[in-house]
Each structure stands twice: as structure tokens, then as C-alpha cells.
Amino acid sequence: MFDKTLAELANGLKTGEFSSVELTQAYLKRIKAEDKKYNSFITVTEEQALQQAQAADQQIAAGSAGLFTGLPIAHKDIFCTKGVRTSCASKMLDNFISPYDATVVDKFNQAGAVTLGKTNMDEFAMGSSNESSFYGPSRNPWDTDRVPGGSSGGSAAAVSAQLAPAATGTDTGGSIRQPAALCGITGLKPTYGRVSRFGMIAFASSLDQGGPMTKTAEDAAMMLNVMAGFDKQDSTSVDREVPDYTAELDRPLNGLRIGLPKEFFVDDMDSAIAAQTQAAIKEFEKLGATVKEVSLPNTALSIPAYYIIAPAEASSNLSRFDGVRYGYRCENPVDLEDLYKRSRGEGFGTEVKRRIMVGAYALSEGFYDAYYNKAQQIRRLIRDDFAQVLNDVDVIMGPTTPHPAFQLGEKTSDPVAMYMEDIFTISLNLAGLPGMSVPCGTVNGLPTGLQIIGDYFAEQKLLNVAHQFQLATDWHTQSPQGI
Amino acid sequence: MEWEAVIGLEIHAQLATKSKIFSGASTAFGAEPNTQACAVDLALPGTLPVFNEEALRMAVKFGLAVDAEIGRKSVFDRKNYFYPDLPKGYQTSQLFHPIVGIGHIDITLEDGTNKRIGVTRAHLEEDAGKSLHDEFPGMTGIDLNRAGTPLLEIVSEPDMRSAEEAVAYVRKIHSIVTSLGICDGNMAEGSFRCDCNVSIRPKGQEEFGPRTETKNINSFRFIEKAILGEIDRQIDLVEDGGQVIQATRLYDADKNETRSMRSKEEANDYRYFPCPDLLPIVIDEDYIEAVRATLPELPDARKARFINEYKLSEYDAMVLSGDHHTADYFETVANAASDAKIAANWVMGELSKMLNQNDTHIKDSPVTAEQLGGLLERIKDDTISGKIAKQVFEVMWSDGGSADEIIEAKGLKQVTDSGAIEKIVDEVIANNSAQVDQYINAEPDKRGKMIGFFMGQVMKASQGKANPGQVQGMLKQKLDALVS
Numbered sequence: 001m002f003d004k005t006l007a008e009l010a011n012g013l014k015t016g017e018f019s020s021v022e023l024t025q026a027y028l029k030r031i032k033a034e035d036k037k038y039n040s041f042i043t044v045t046e047e048q049a050l051q052q053a054q055a056a057d058q059q060i061a062a063g064s065a066g067l068f069t070g071l072p073i074a075h076k077d078i079f080c081t082k083g084v085r086t087s088c089a090s091k092m093l094d095n096f097i098s099p100y101d102a103t104v105v106d107k108f109n110q111a112g113a114v115t116l117g118k119t120n121m122d123e124f125a126m127g128s129s130n131e132s133s134f135y136g137p138s139r140n141p142w143d144t145d146r147v148p149g150g151s152s153g154g155s156a157a158a159v160s161a162q163l164a165p166a167a168t169g170t171d172t173g174g175s176i177r178q179p180a181a182l183c184g185i186t187g188l189k190p191t192y193g194r195v196s197r198f199g200m201i202a203f204a205s206s207l208d209q210g211g212p213m214t215k216t217a218e219d220a221a222m223m224l225n226v227m228a229g230f231d232k233q234d235s236t237s238v239d240r241e242v243p244d245y246t247a248e249l250d251r252p253l254n255g256l257r258i259g260l261p262k263e264f265f266v267d268d269m270d271s272a273i274a275a276q277t278q279a280a281i282k283e284f285e286k287l288g289a290t291v292k293e294v295s296l297p298n299t300a301l302s303i304p305a306y307y308i309i310a311p312a313e314a315s316s317n318l319s320r321f322d323g324v325r326y327g328y329r330c331e332n333p334v335d336l337e338d339l340y341k342r343s344r345g346e347g348f349g350t351e352v353k354r355r356i357m358v359g360a361y362a363l364s365e366g367f368y369d370a371y372y373n374k375a376q377q378i379r380r381l382i383r384d385d386f387a388q389v390l391n392d393v394d395v396i397m398g399p400t401t402p403h404p405a406f407q408l409g410e411k412t413s414d415p416v417a418m419y420m421e422d423i424f425t426i427s428l429n430l431a432g433l434p435g436m437s438v439p440c441g442t443v444n445g446l447p448t449g450l451q452i453i454g455d456y457f458a459e460q461k462l463l464n465v466a467h468q469f470q471l472a473t474d475w476h477t478q479s480p481q482g483i
Numbered sequence: 484m485e486w487e488a489v490i491g492l493e494i495h496a497q498l499a500t501k502s503k504i505f506s507g508a509s510t511a512f513g514a515e516p517n518t519q520a521c522a523v524d525l526a527l528p529g530t531l532p533v534f535n536e537e538a539l540r541m542a543v544k545f546g547l548a549v550d551a552e553i554g555r556k557s558v559f560d561r562k563n564y565f566y567p568d569l570p571k572g573y574q575t576s577q578l579f580h581p582i583v584g585i586g587h588i589d590i591t592l593e594d595g596t597n598k599r600i601g602v603t604r605a606h607l608e609e610d611a612g613k614s615l616h617d618e619f620p621g622m623t624g625i626d627l628n629r630a631g632t633p634l635l636e637i638v639s640e641p642d643m644r645s646a647e648e649a650v651a652y653v654r655k656i657h658s659i660v661t662s663l664g665i666c667d668g669n670m671a672e673g674s675f676r677c678d679c680n681v682s683i684r685p686k687g688q689e690e691f692g693p694r695t696e697t698k699n700i701n702s703f704r705f706i707e708k709a710i711l712g713e714i715d716r717q718i719d720l721v722e723d724g725g726q727v728i729q730a731t732r733l734y735d736a737d738k739n740e741t742r743s744m745r746s747k748e749e750a751n752d753y754r755y756f757p758c759p760d761l762l763p764i765v766i767d768e769d770y771i772e773a774v775r776a777t778l779p780e781l782p783d784a785r786k787a788r789f790i791n792e793y794k795l796s797e798y799d800a801m802v803l804s805g806d807h808h809t810a811d812y813f814e815t816v817a818n819a820a821s822d823a824k825i826a827a828n829w830v831m832g833e834l835s836k837m838l839n840q841n842d843t844h845i846k847d848s849p850v851t852a853e854q855l856g857g858l859l860e861r862i863k864d865d866t867i868s869g870k871i872a873k874q875v876f877e878v879m880w881s882d883g884g885s886a887d888e889i890i891e892a893k894g895l896k897q898v899t900d901s902g903a904i905e906k907i908v909d910e911v912i913a914n915n916s917a918q919v920d921q922y923i924n925a926e927p928d929k930r931g932k933m934i935g936f937f938m939g940q941v942m943k944a945s946q947g948k949a950n951p952g953q954v955q956g957m958l959k960q961k962l963d964a965l966v967s
Contacts (some may be wrong), residue, residue: 005618080529093528100522102529199529205759234531235761313759316561319572320526324625340565363563363754372756 001026002162002468003479006071006219006337009165013060013070016271020060020070024053024114029071031116031163033199039156040138040148042077043085046116051115056460059112068226069112074164076155077118079105079210080199088201089133090123092321092328092347095206102199103231104168106175111226120154120199123349124318125175125203127151128421131412139408139478140183142446146405149179155213156183162483166214166223172207173306174400174425175391177437179448180213181400184439186466186476187213188220191456192432193238195224202317204310205236207429217387218474221245224459233236248352248460249467252271253289256465263299264398264424273448276441277399280450284397284465294396296388298381302427304421305382308362309430314352314373315359321347354415383431390455395465398424400449423452434459439475447478485686488714489694491641493678494656497789498541498627504609505532505575505631505761512672514942520627524572531760534559537765538633541665542582542607543774545635548781549602552585559607559758563564564751567625568612578755581606582764583635588659600652601640608634620645620695624732629673633862633911635665641680641691643717646710650703651759653677654805658782676701681713685722692717693727697700697741709734712739785810793823801829808846816934819856822863829859833873837880848947850879858886871895871947898949901957906939907949908957911940912965923966930966934958 001023004012012018028046035041049072056070062118068117071084080086080098082105087093101109108115122130128155131137138154148157158178159167169176171189180187187210195210202208211224230239256282261483265274281291296297323329323343330342362371387434389396400422411418428435433453440450450469454462470476495694502512506523523530533737546553550570550590558580561573583605591596605872610632615624643649657675657916660666668675682694719728731740780788782804789800789810803813809830838845858875861867867875867890875889890896898904912919915937934955941954 004924009877080527088528096528098529099527149904197529198531201528201532233533235533236759301691310874312756316563316573316754316756319563319565320528321571322565325525325570326527338568360754361565362754365752368754370758458901 002030004165005215006165007025009071010067019049020072020114022068022441024049024072024116027116033081034161035163036143037144037159038139038148038157038163038374039136040120040154040161040163041074041117042087042089042120042135042154042316043080045075045084045115048084049114049116050175053408054107056112056114057241059085064263066112067222068108068266069446070114071112071166072114073108073223074116074119074155074158074167075105075108076121076152076167076169078121078170079168079257080201081096081105081115084118086118087134087200088124089121089135090348090352090420091134094328095347096327098199100199103196103233104196104200104227108231113226113243117154119158119167120465121301122151122153122336122366123352124314125170125172125208126314126351126389128174128178128418129406129408129411130154131263131408134349137408140405141483142184145404145407146446147182147408149401149405151179152187152213153179154452156180156187157365159183159185159215160480160483162479166219168227170208170210171425171429172203172209172310173429174422176213177400177425177435177449177451180437181439181451182405183441183482184326184447184475184478186217186220186436186438186460186470187211188436188462190228190436190459191226191238191310191434192429193236193437194236194434194457194459195227196229196232196233196234202313204313205317205444206313207306207310209429217463217470218246218249219231219250220436220466221463224463228459232406245460245463248464251464252288253284253468254463256284256287256289256395258289258291259294259389259393259396260291261294261389261396261398262295263420266402266423269399270404270443272443273399273402273404276443276448277397277450280440280469281397282471283469286471287468292393294297294393296382296385296427297426298378298385299423301378301431302382303423305375305378306420306426306430307358308371308421309379311355311359312330312362312372313359315356315363317366318348318352318356322423323347351392351415354474361388364438381428382427384432384433386388386427394454394461396453398451400424400451404434404446404448405445430454432456434462436462436466437476438469440473440476442478447475472477486714486718487686488502488644488710489641489682489684489691490710491642491680492639492643492647492652493650493680494653495610495636495676496637496660497633497674497883498536498538498633498665499667500537500541502535503631504535504538506906510630510672514628516615516624516626516628516837517788520630522630523629524570526572532575534761535633538607538630539582539766540774541633541663542635543606543766543771544663544665544778545637545660546583546586547771547775547778548663549583549586549588550902551605552584553766553771554580554582554584555767556763557582557606557883560755561758561759563754566611566614567613568627568630570612570627570630574609574611575761575834576608579604579757579764584797588652588655590648590655592647592651595797596874600642600648603638605635605637605642608636610634622865635660641712646707648716649679649710650707653703653706655782658805658807662779664779670701673701676788677706679706679710679713681710681717682727683714683717693716693729695727695730695732695741696733698744700734705734705736708739709741711741714925716741723735776801779807782807782810784861788944793817793827795823795827799827799831803827806845808844812845812848812852815852816859817857819853820859820863822859825862826856830856833876849883850876852872854879854885857879861886861890865897865899866890867895867897868947868951869896895948898945899953901953904945904949904953904957907944908954908961911937911944912961915940919962919965922962923939930962934962937962
């Protein structure tokens with residue numbers, strides 16, 4: 001049962017093969033038994049899950065069930081969930097029970113989904129390895145000595161280890177796609193503005209976007225059908241019709257034009273990953289696609305630009321965590337300054353503090369033009385690069401990451417090496433474009449991801465391309481050993 | 484040496500929207516602490532701002548009223564600093580691209596001269612909450628009801644040269660925002676407050692001296708006193724060989740002095756940057772013209788009309804048009820009484836006196852403009868005398884009722900029946916034979932004055948109700964008949 005996709009589970013619920021309560025209980029039992037190995041959940045919401053499952057079963061019995069009714073999922077612990085701790089994997093919010101639901105959570109609740117719990121992540125989504133979590137790192141189910149990627153590492157590990165059939169994630173610089181690639185699952189970062197950010201704790205507001213993490217492209221389409229849409233509570237969400245993302249999955253890929261950016265095949269990447277990406281491209285050619293080399297000349301600038309803009313926004317977004325109204329407060333502050341300094345000094349972890357300092361510095365008087373404005377200029381160049389290429393091709397493809405999952409602790413002492421792992425994913429966030437990662441092979445027993453990038457609001461196209469690839473290959477059905 | 488002051492002002496006007504600038508919470512003043520602060524105002528994790536377009540409309544109205552450039556694309560920026568009553572750790576404001584650009588207003592000084600003062604800009608921003616330091620010993624209370632209330636910060640050019648000019652400017656801006664209905668102008672509640680930038684320089688020097696900024700002054704009188712005090716302080720300092728240090732100062736109304744809050748060195752680096760949670764506000768010509776069409780008559784235009792239409796003096800027109808509540812009140816009275824002069828006299832005289840005595844604003848006057856108009860009509864048609872009218876007015880103020888009701892109930896109707904008046908006149912002449920003899924024996928040119936005594940007696944006997952003109956005529960006729 002645990003290897004079933006959302007689509008298959010929906011069918012099982014519909015035919016009465018099992019009830020939502022049975023399904024939910026089975027997952028809860030499995031999480032209890034297995035998650036010690038992966039640490040993929042911060043909070044398991046057993047009681048609420050069973051209540052939601054019972055309500056779903058009643059709806060199914062009454063014939064009023066929707067497509068998502070009774071399906072269990074997990075939410076990244078960055079989405080506010082009413083009455084449940086929402087920690088963002090930080091000591092700062094270890095005691096924070098959200099009084100409201102994020103729009104994404106609300107939409108899943110309205111659709112009848114069952115929430116199994118809240119998944120582990122890098123603290124405030126800052127990291128590429130899940131090692132900055134206050135609750136300890138989540139581990140990669142393919143090799144528990146290795147990282148699952150980040151920041152949505154807990155969601156990726158939970159889906160990969162079959163502790164949840166699907167999960168939500170958020171992606172600021174690759175935080176859905178990179179862990180999806182490293183854990184051998186499917187992940188989609190939608191166009192900026194496609195999914196509401198209301199109730200999704202902000203890291204870098206102009207880059208953050210929620211999206212699905214699933215076994216298959218078909219499941220990602222089902223998830224996005226629930227998640228996407230305009231929200232008047234998020235001024236940056238886009239008021240644009242939401243298509244049925246499952247409607248175009250079966251369209252043949254004859255004549256699909258694929259662009260391969262030469263900058264996505266860099267010298268210091270794993271050569272096996274380059275080879276597997278090429279092999280995946282060959283599959284697309286067999287499906288009728290044409291391939292040409294393209295250029296995104298400013299790709300290398302995306303990392304420095306990102307590591308100005310994201311920390312700058314974060315330094316401001318995280319100012320609200322001050323020990324005054326909620327969250328961690330230091331013991332016995334002697335005065336206001338002491339309250340601020342110690343609450344924030346003790347409540348935030350190292351990587352979060354590093355980025356707050358970098359961001360505050362970049363915005364400081366006298367440095368603003370040299371850093372923040374320059375980074376915004378680079379951002380425009382990157383956006384223009386993509387626009388030009390997407391005039392000539394339908395999708396851009398390349399590896400999701402330059403390396404497969406690395407060892408826990410391998411890069412923690414070298415933040416820049418860690419940042420470089422995001423080289424292929426970051427530029428999309430800067431441009432606001434949608435992108436997917438789908439499993440496309442293994443290197444030394446570790447999964448690797450193929451990244452598929454499309455034009456603004458081309459999620460339907462991306463899902464179609466990914467689905468056709470998954471019909472032709474079986475990388476997405478492979479599981480870690482012992483699962 | 485002769486010194487010249489240079490003054491620039493920043494006025495914070497709370498916009499009279501029903502809900503906050505970035506959330507749906509109410510902006511009403513005076514609620515229990517923290518009952519008007521929603522998840523967005525509390526800056527709960529994950530919450531996002533949504534711009535209240537009513538605030539935009541109001542800001543554009545102001546821009547048009549001061550003949551300013553309207554920003555076709557304005558952008559919200561974050562001003563970052565930590566304070567407990569600033570829940571997000573930043574204030575959402577507009578630094579780089581404000582909604583209102585360069586404009587100007589004209590002020591009238593006491594000597595009747597006019598002066599043009601530049602408005603540098605006006606931008607939208609959110610207010611902070613309030614820190615309550617006295618209520619909880621050893622602790623600070625935070626009330627976030629005010630957090631997120633929309634403010635229009637109006638920045639002037641450093642065009643003012645005296646406290647008088649500064650106060651005239653503040654009064655004019657106050658009059659504009661209240662006439663536009665975009666601010667209630669209540670200074671005591673902090674809806675309209677002012678930061679004063681003051682520097683001095685030797686007269687004739689072009690270069691500005693170092694300036695101080697005195698924050699959050701909330702009455703016209705305090706603005707004047709704070710500026711006068713600060714000018715004196717700076718002159719004394721410099722003449723004693725000292726230097727003015729650029730600093731932020733606080734005005735202490737109890738001691739009537741300013742004191743230093745923080746110097747430039749201690750000033751925050753606010754790390755402004757565009758707020759990524761809000762889209763730029765883009766407006767077009769159609770929008771601006773639609774707002775222009777809703778502009779009410781502005782104070783300058785109204786003053787001119789009062790002079791032309793009601794033939795008021797320059798001074799009366801200025802006083803009556805200075806505040807739109809007063810202007811509306813006056814016009815209603817003038818139209819009801821069909822006499823602008825008497826209406827002006829009563830609004831600026833009797834009404835104003837009672838309002839001051841009772842510390843009441845004209846918009847809350849217990850005597851409505853319709854009531855007062857009705858009263859003045861009765862003076863005009865000789866139903867009552869001006870003196871009786873004052874009695875009626877006092878009853879109106881304390882007990883309510885229309886002029887006719889009060890006149891009727893109290894029996895104050897003027898007596899014009901000549902038979903009734905003659906009866907009283909005859910009695911007075913009969914009962915005051917000594918005074919009558921004096922009258923008869925007096926020099927003819929002294930008699931006119933002596934009639935005043937008999938007038939007083941008749942009016943007293945009639946309880947003030949006898950028509951004074953008739954009484955005067957009849958007394959003169961009867962007394963003079965006794966002489967010959």
C-alpha cells in the first residue's frame with residue numbers, strides 16, 4: 001500500500017478497497033515505527049489526522065467526496081496550521097501554536113485531505129541539507145549517513161521513505177527541487193505568484209513559492225490543483241485562472257523543443273550526473289522532442305545575486321521574532337536591548353544568524369547600491385536571459401544538482417560550498433519561473449534529478465513533459481533499499 | 484549678530500479610513516488595548532499586508548489640494564528598526580517613490596501678507612502601536628490598536644522663517660486635510676501631529692546651520708512654543724561660543740523646553756528597501772481625474788467666496804473658512820437667518836465664547852447651526868431683541884429646543900403692541916416723578932442722555948420684552964410733552 005501514488009490511493013478510497021481511517025492509521029503506524037531513522041517529521045498530528053479521516057470517510061459514504069477527500073499528506077513545518085505547533089524548525093518558534101491556517105493548508109483541508117503532520121526542514125528554510133534544523137537533521141532514506149537536501153528535506157525524506165504519499169514544500173532557491181532530486185522523488189516549484197504565500201512563514205518574500213513533493217508528476221498535478229490560485233490575502237499572488245493540471249498530462253511530446261543551457265554542464269559537477277542528464281534527453285528525443293544547445297550567460301551570477309537578495313529580505317522578515325509577542329524569549333532580560341539580543345541570539349541558529357547579518361550588511365547605508373541594487377540588476381539580466389531562450393524553446397532542461405546527496409557534516413563548515421549546490425536551481429527563483437525535478441537515474445546508488453524549466457504559468461506543460469518521461473522510464477518508481 | 488531661523492515641518496496626519504492600511508482591523512480610537520489588532524497587526528508568522536485603497540484615494544486628494552505632482556508609480560519601502568510597539572520590526576513607508584511629489588500652499592500672516600510654502604512630498608505609511616510606560620510598574624505595556632493605522636506624512640520645504648509662519652502653515656495643512664475629510668484633525672488624540680526641524684543662521688547667509696528635529700508635537704500652541712524655545716536655545720548656544728548638534732529632541736510641554744533624545748551618531752541606519760510583499764501602486768490619469776472630481780471646495784476658495792458672496796471682511800472670512808466644520812456651520816446659519824453679517828457675529832462671538840468656555844469643538848456644539856439660524860431669524864423679524872436672544876441661546880445650549888419653543892415657553896416674545904407699551908411707559912413716568920422733574924428742568928441737549936434711565940425702567944418692567952425702538956420713541960414723545 002505504501003508504494004501507491006496519490007492517484008492510486010484516491011482510486012482505492014473510491015472503490016472501498018480501504019477507508020481513509022485505515023489508510024491514515026497505516027501511515028501513522030509506519031511513521032511511528034520508521035521515522036526514528038529519518039527524523040522527517042517534527043510533529044505528528046495523530047489525533048487531528050484521524051478526525052479528518054473520519055470526516056472524509058463520512059463524505060465518501062455520503063457520495064459528496066472530492067478528488068482529494070481522504071488522502072493523507074504532510075505539510076512542511078513552514079506552513080501555519082491552526083492549533084498545531086508551527087516551528088519553522090527553529091528554537092525561536094518551538095512554542096508557537098499557530099492560531100490560523102495558511103491558505104495552502106486551508107485549501108487542502110477544504111479539499112478533504114488528511115494532515116499526517118509537519119515535516120522537518122532547514123531552520124526558516126535556510127539551508128540545502130536540512131542540517132540547520134533545531135530538531136536535528138532529517139536523513140536521506142537512500143543512505144541515512146547522507147543529507148536529504150534542503151530546505152524541504154523532511155518532506156522529501158518522508159515521501160521517499162513512504163511515510164507520506166505526498167507532502168508540501170517551499171522553494172526559495174531550490175528547496176523543493178534539490179531535496180526531490182536527492183531523495184529520488186518528483187518536486188515542482190510553481191511560477192512565483194501561482195500559490196498563495198499567506199501563512200507560509202516568509203524567508204525571502206520575492207523568491208518564496210510553495211509547491212508539491214510527490215512520487216509522480218501526476219500526483220504533483222493533483223496537488224497543484226488544490227494549492228494553486230489567487231488569494232486576496234497575498235498581494236503578490238496572481239489573479240489568473242487555474243487550469244486542471246491533470247488535463248494535459250497525456251499530450252504526446254512530438255515536436256517539443258528542448259533547450260540545454262551550456263552553463264548547466266559545468267566542470268566541477270559529477271560527470272555521472274552530466275551523463276545521466278544526457279541519457280534522459282535521449283529519452284525525450286525518442287518521444288519526438290528536438291534538442292538544441294542554448295545559453296544562459298549570467299547563470300554563474302545567480303548565486304552571488306541570490307545571496308544578497310535572499311538574506312536582505314530575510315534580515316527584515318525575521319525582525320518580527322523579537323521575543324516580545326510570541327516565540328522564544330530569553331530568561332530574565334535586564335532591559336529591552338538585552339531582551340532583543342539574547343532572545344534572538346539564543347533563539348536563532350548559526351545559519352539564520354549568518355544570513356541576517358549578511359542581509360543587514362547588504363542593506364546598510366553606503367552599501368545598498370553596491371550590493372542590493374547590483375543584485376537586482378543581475379536579477380533582471382537573468383530574467384532577460386530566460387525570456388530570450390524561452391522564445392526559441394518550450395522547455396529548458398538540465399541537471400537539478402551538480403552532485404548527488406552528500407554526507408552529513410560534509411559541507412557544514414564551508415557555507416559557500418553548500419551554497420554552490422544550488423547553482424542550477426537558484427536562477428529560476430530570481431526569474432520567478434516554474435521548474436520541476438524528476439528522478440532520472442542513480443549514481444553509486446544515490447538518485448539524481450532532471451530539472452525541467454518552463455515559461456511563466458507553464459506548469460501544465462512541465463507536468464505533461466514530466467509525466468510522459470515517467471511513462472517511458474521507471475526511475476521514479478525506484479525506492480531506497482529496504483523500503 | 485542678527486539671526487534668522489529656518490524651519491521645515493513634517494506633519495503626520497492619520498487618514499480617516501475605517502480599517503487599517505494593510506489589514507482589515509478597525510481604526511476607531513479609544514478601544515480596550517489590543518482589541519483592534521488582528522493577526523497581521525500582531526505580525527504573526529506568515530501574515531502578509533494587503534493595501535487599503537481608500538488610503539490611496541485620500542493621499543491623492545491631498546496631493547491635488549496642494550497642487551502637487553501625483554506619483555504615477557509609488558512604492559512601499561521597509562524602514563527597519565526594533566521597538567516593542569513596532570510588531571514587524573519594520574515600518575512600511577515610502578522613501579524612494581512617494582505617492583505625492585512637489586506641491587505648495589499659501590499662508591496668510593497676521594499682518595495680512597501671503598507667503599508660499601513648498602510641500603516637498605507626502606507619503607503613505609503605517610503608524611506604530613503605543614508603549615505604555617506608567618501603567619505597569621517595572622514593565623512596559625504594549626497597545627497595538629494603533630499599529631497599522633494609515634498615516635500621510637507631509638514634508639515641507641525649509642521655507643518658514645518664524646514660529647508664526649510655522650503655525651500658519653500647520654493650521655493651513657490642518658484646514659486642508661479636515662476640509663478634504665481625509666483626517667479628523669484631532670490633535671489631542673494624536674490624529675494630527677508635527678515634527679519641527681529648526682536651525683539658525685546669520686541673516687543673509689545662504690547656507691543652512693545644523694538642525695534639530697523636535698518630534699511629535701500635538702497642539703498649535705506647543706508647536707509655537709517649542710519652535711520659539713528652540714530658536715532661543717540655539718541662538719544662546721551659538722552666541723556663547725557653542726555649536727548646535729544635529730539631534731532629535733523631545734518637547735516637554737510641562738517644562739516648556741525641548742531636550743535631546745538622540746544625536747546623529749546614535750541614529751538608526753534604517754536599511755530601507757522596497758517591500759517585497761506589496762506591489763507598486765500604479766495609477767493613471769483617469770484615476771486622478773476621478774479623484775479630482777470628488778474634491779470639495781478648499782479653504783482658500785471658500786474664503787474668497789465668503790468675501791464675495793457674503794461680503795465678509797478679510798479677517799472674518801479667514802476665521803470662518805479656516806476649519807470646514809466652522810465654515811459649514813456659518814453657512815448654514817447665514818442661509819437660515821438670511822443675514823451673513825449677524826451670522827458671522829454670532830458664530831465668532833456668542834457661539835465661539837460658549838464653545839471655548841465648555842472646551843467643545845464646533846462639530847460637537849449642542850446648539851446646531853439650524854437652531855442658531857432659527858434664533859437669528861427671530862431677531863431679524865423683531866420677535867425678540869438681541870439681548871433676549873442671548874438668554875434664548877443659553878437655554879438652547881443647556882436644555883435644547885428651537886428658538887420658537889423657548890420663546891413661547893418662557894414668554895420672551897417681544898412686546899410690540901403700542902397699547903401695552905404705553906401702559907408701562909405711563910406707569911414708569913408716574914412712579915418716577917423726581918426723575919421726571921429733573922428731565923423737565925434740564926438743558927435740552929442733556930435730555931437725550933436722561934432718557935436712558937426711563938428706558939432701563941421700562942425694559943425692566945417689561946422683563947426686556949418691550950421693543951426698544953418703540954419704547955424710546957414713546958418716552959421721548961411723552962416726556963417732551965410734559966416740558967412744554
